[in-house]
Amino acid sequence: MVKARVKNAPSRKAAAAPVRERILEVAERLFAEHGMSGVGLRAISADAKVNLASIAYHFGSKDGLLEALFAQRAAPIAEERLRLLAACYEKTKRPKLEEILDAFLRPALVLGVEPRFGGPAFVKLRARLATEPEALSRKILAKAFDLSSRKFIDAIAAALPDLPRAEVEWRFHFMLGAMFYTMADSGRIQALTKGRIDPGDVRRALRHMIPYLAAGFRSAPVT
Amino acid sequence: MVKARVKNAPSRKAAAAPVRERILEVAERLFAEHGMSGVGLRAISADAKVNLASIAYHFGSKDGLLEALFAQRAAPIAEERLRLLAACYEKTKRPKLEEILDAFLRPALVLGVEPRFGGPAFVKLRARLATEPEALSRKILAKAFDLSSRKFIDAIAAALPDLPRAEVEWRFHFMLGAMFYTMADSGRIQALTKGRIDPGDVRRALRHMIPYLAAGFRSAPVT
DNA sequence: GTCTATACAGTGATAGAC
DNA sequence: GTCTATCACTGTATAGAC
Numbered sequence: 339m340v341k342a343r344v345k346n347a348p349s350r351k352a353a354a355a356p357v358r359e360r361i362l363e364v365a366e367r368l369f370a371e372h373g374m375s376g377v378g379l380r381a382i383s384a385d386a387k388v389n390l391a392s393i394a395y396h397f398g399s400k401d402g403l404l405e406a407l408f409a410q411r412a413a414p415i416a417e418e419r420l421r422l423l424a425a426c427y428e429k430t431k432r433p434k435l436e437e438i439l440d441a442f443l444r445p446a447l448v449l450g451v452e453p454r455f456g457g458p459a460f461v462k463l464r465a466r467l468a469t470e471p472e473a474l475s476r477k478i479l480a481k482a483f484d485l486s487s488r489k490f491i492d493a494i495a496a497a498l499p500d501l502p503r504a505e506v507e508w509r510f511h512f513m514l515g516a517m518f519y520t521m522a523d524s525g526r527i528q529a530l531t532k533g534r535i536d537p538g539d540v541r542r543a544l545r546h547m548i549p550y551l552a553a554g555f556r557s558a559p560v561t
Numbered sequence: 562m563v564k565a566r567v568k569n570a571p572s573r574k575a576a577a578a579p580v581r582e583r584i585l586e587v588a589e590r591l592f593a594e595h596g597m598s599g600v601g602l603r604a605i606s607a608d609a610k611v612n613l614a615s616i617a618y619h620f621g622s623k624d625g626l627l628e629a630l631f632a633q634r635a636a637p638i639a640e641e642r643l644r645l646l647a648a649c650y651e652k653t654k655r656p657k658l659e660e661i662l663d664a665f666l667r668p669a670l671v672l673g674v675e676p677r678f679g680g681p682a683f684v685k686l687r688a689r690l691a692t693e694p695e696a697l698s699r700k701i702l703a704k705a706f707d708l709s710s711r712k713f714i715d716a717i718a719a720a721l722p723d724l725p726r727a728e729v730e731w732r733f734h735f736m737l738g739a740m741f742y743t744m745a746d747s748g749r750i751q752a753l754t755k756g757r758i759d760p761g762d763v764r765r766a767l768r769h770m771i772p773y774l775a776a777g778f779r780s781a782p783v784t
Numbered sequence: 785g786t787c788t789a790t791a792c793a794g795t796g797a798t799a800g801a802c
Numbered sequence: 803g804t805c806t807a808t809c810a811c812t813g814t815a816t817a818g819a820c
Contacts (some may be wrong), residue, residue: 341583355577357804367788371694373693378796379796380796388699388804389804391798391805392805393794393796394798396803399796400797403720403795423691427633462694466692466694467694468692468742469595469688469691469745470596470689470748470751471595471685471746472577472596476747476752477820480752484753487687488753504757506675507750507753508750508758508770509773511750511760512742512743512769512770512773513739514750515738515743516735516736516738516739516742518692519692519734519735519736519738519739520738522691522694524694524699526691526702526734527731527734527737529699529703530710530730531708533729535731535734536726537734543731544784545783547731549780549781549783550731550735550780551735551777553776553777554774554776555773557773557775558736580787590801603813612787612789613788613789614788614789614814614815614816615811617787617813617815618787619786621815623813733817764809
């Protein structure tokens, strides 16, 4: 109450990274660690060494912060998917189902954990959002991934010309489930196997996942 | 401020259902509709027409309320699973893989939506919890389902004697993903197919799911 | 034991001074 | 752009009525 004229100590700019970037960085880490509603804006502002109100200033709201986080991370993943899919078609006119599945899953699982794609924090965060019922989550995900998902459904259908479209779609849905549950790393299968199976090992998970899914996709359609 | 001596109107007991039951009922519905942190205790107390503090009195905390909700609903599902599994082995010594998968999935999906098992609200709530990182959620789920899940892994392994144990476990994990994602009814595949595919139609989902999963389980193990 | 009223520390959000 | 101060609201705790 008395210091009045002192304000903040540093005469030059204190931190190298801009405020906005620092907030995004900290928020991504804390959200993934403790969940969207397990961490408060005050914790973020303290950790990022910014004022509480500056979060609202830069992102409008807590939801807005989440949205901005996603907008930044999701697009490169969707683009990488399409890039890999295009690469499949460059090699051969009718790529194998396994190659298509790999192009879809690898950016989400394996590349997802690389720092430039957001790291493990973002992978988990995305999985969490995928099962959330909030309209906001759905809109964010739809905006980021609808286009690429549609292209992959088409590609899978083209690779399996005898499978009815509806069956392709059902199986794509089941694949999303396996992918998100692996990304969520819920700890369930670790508990059931004394830690022998670890979905957090994304490369191994992908290696087991693709043949399993491919066999499912190739099975006879339900009559 | 003036009515003082009037209090609540009814001379007899106003509601037939006890307070505890009414809280559980309302909480289950609201939690599933808006998520654990999308609904406040005041909304629950108002909807259930009970005093705010009576929730804490009966359940200790909001988390305690969730735990009580689960304790009530999860046990019958796990029991039904084991009952159906036992029925498989009564018919024949080596039941088909499809029958085992049906015994595991049907109580969660199809029976789950019946009122006596909690209805669609609980199905969604359970799926939400399955991808939550909170230690509490994990403990609750583990307590309710670990035993039955282990028995099913054993049963599947017995039905596929040539498949390495680790491979069975990976595939069980992927199955859980498909199951939970169907239960969560995230709206993703509806958006991608203009509503043609609807995971909320649990009977149809199960019909498509079992042959797909069975084919995956039967495919050659990853070397 | 069961229920109520009320208070409290924490949340996300915001208005307005600098 | 950044800050302080404050708002309405959250889950929780408790003192006491019946």
